[in-house]
Amino acid sequence: MAEHIVGHTELVKQECIRLGVPFVDVAGDFDRELAEAETRLVSG
């Protein structure tokens, strides 16, 4: 499953870049990245 998640992530990331949609990679500091995602989701 892990390789499919990485592949799915790349698909989503490329579409986000192409369309200007916010994308957050949680591969680093999960809590910090999730907080960043919440800010972008709620505050724009």
Add this chain to the structure above:
Amino acid sequence: MIHLIGGPPRVGKTLLAERAARGIGASWISTDVIRSVIEVGQPGLTHIVWGETEGIQAHAASFFPYLDRLLWGVNSLRGPYVIEGVDFLPEQAVRLAERYPVRSVFLGHSAMTGPSSATTSGGSRGSPEPRLNNSA
């Protein structure tokens, strides 16, 4: 405002939905619920081939009418709402934003490692586990 959270399984979408909904006093729902409802009437219709880009894109395209209908209903509630799931891609989020007050974020995990498992599934956890929460 309708807040969409998309991305692959197991990257934290549900956790983010719970946190965001709590923060803004909204209710939230997972598209797992919609998928499980569809499966009752039309088994196999929402089958996803996780390992193939084309399969993920095809699923997102076929799921779009149901997602659009969900947003139509949620939008009529006039309050903030959070929707999370694996069943749509940024392309669908952009299309929805043309018709509804939508704000989106997509999550991903570029370095996940772990044991391999089945390549196909009806949901993010093997069998769909509908998630519905009304925290408002």
